Amino acid sequence: MPLARLRAALPAAALSLLLLTGCTATDDGVTPASTEGDVVTVESISDGDTLRVTLGEVSTRVRLLNIDTPETRHPSKPVECMGPEATAALTSMISPGDTVVLRYDRRLHDRYDRLLAGVYADGVLVNAEMARLGYGEPAVFDGNDRFLPEVEAAWEEARANGVGRFSGECGAAAEPIPEAAPAPVPEAAPAPEAAPADGDAGPVSGAGSVCPDSHPVKANDNSGIYHMPGQQHYGRTNARNCYASASAAQADGYRAARR
Numbered sequence: 001m002p003l004a005r006l007r008a009a010l011p012a013a014a015l016s017l018l019l020l021t022g023c024t025a026t027d028d029g030v031t032p033a034s035t036e037g038d039v040v041t042v043e044s045i046s047d048g049d050t051l052r053v054t055l056g057e058v059s060t061r062v063r064l065l066n067i068d069t070p071e072t073r074h075p076s077k078p079v080e081c082m083g084p085e086a087t088a089a090l091t092s093m094i095s096p097g098d099t100v101v102l103r104y105d106r107r108l109h110d111r112y113d114r115l116l117a118g119v120y121a122d123g124v125l126v127n128a129e130m131a132r133l134g135y136g137e138p139a140v141f142d143g144n145d146r147f148l149p150e151v152e153a154a155w156e157e158a159r160a161n162g163v164g165r166f167s168g169e170c171g172a173a174a175e176p177i178p179e180a181a182p183a184p185v186p187e188a189a190p191a192p193e194a195a196p197a198d199g200d201a202g203p204v205s206g207a208g209s210v211c212p213d214s215h216p217v218k219a220n221d222n223s224g225i226y227h228m229p230g231q232q233h234y235g236r237t238n239a240r241n242c243y244a245s246a247s248a249a250q251a252d253g254y255r256a257a258r259r
Contacts, residue, residue, distance in 0.1 A: 048086025067136030081170035134164015206239025
């Protein structure tokens with residue numbers, strides 16, 4: 001059963017909190033059991049935040065909402081620190097043949113046509129458990145934030161417990177977001193000198209959710225949207241893709257956030 005694997009994967013203290021909060025009502029007042037959503041069968045685990053399920057009779061790719069785990073299968077990026085561990089963690093919670101419940105927010109699909117969902121195994125929000133283990137960084141996809149409060153609370157537990165990306169094994173990227181080390185900024189600063197900002201192809205990576213001053217524009221791979229400083233979801237967007245200008249982000253295929 002999925003919950004049995006969760007018990008094996010989580011520390012005792014985290015499990016106690018999980019059992020106390022896993023079946024409470026969400027902000028919309030609906031209990032996260034099978035009272036809402038689609039009951040599906042897991043086919044395979046792709047990485048730490050993506051899986052494939054059978055929905056009806058259709059094989060469907062599912063992207064876990066409101067978390068972003070280190071890359072392992074990105075076509076243009078190397079395997080990132082803690083990426084394989086994140087995949088193993090998700091596999092320890094749910095595996096092929098398991099039955100899970102998918103629940104949704106306002107936008108159902110991302111630009112890769114993946115179904116965006118909160119995934120529940122025996123009433124437990126798997127998205128939040130990935131954050132609790134320190135692998136699933138809070139993220140907002142095109143305004144979808146239904147599961148964000150629970151994910152953010154779990155991420156803070158991971159920070160306090162020094163687990164996953166907060167263990168120190170990944171260097172600056174694993175530092176707590178508000179205390180991100182400024183060391184990467186001088187390294188990225190010379191980039192604009194090579195070409196005008198508007199012509200800078202980018203992107204560069206920041207630390208946590210902090211982009212270098214020279215590349216303040218954040219672009220979200222999952223939503224295909226870029227965020228400017230001061231916009232609504234700027235602070236919640238990770239700093240994995242930082243551009244020097246809006247035009248540079250647009251040149252890579254991103255579109256502007258609406259607010």
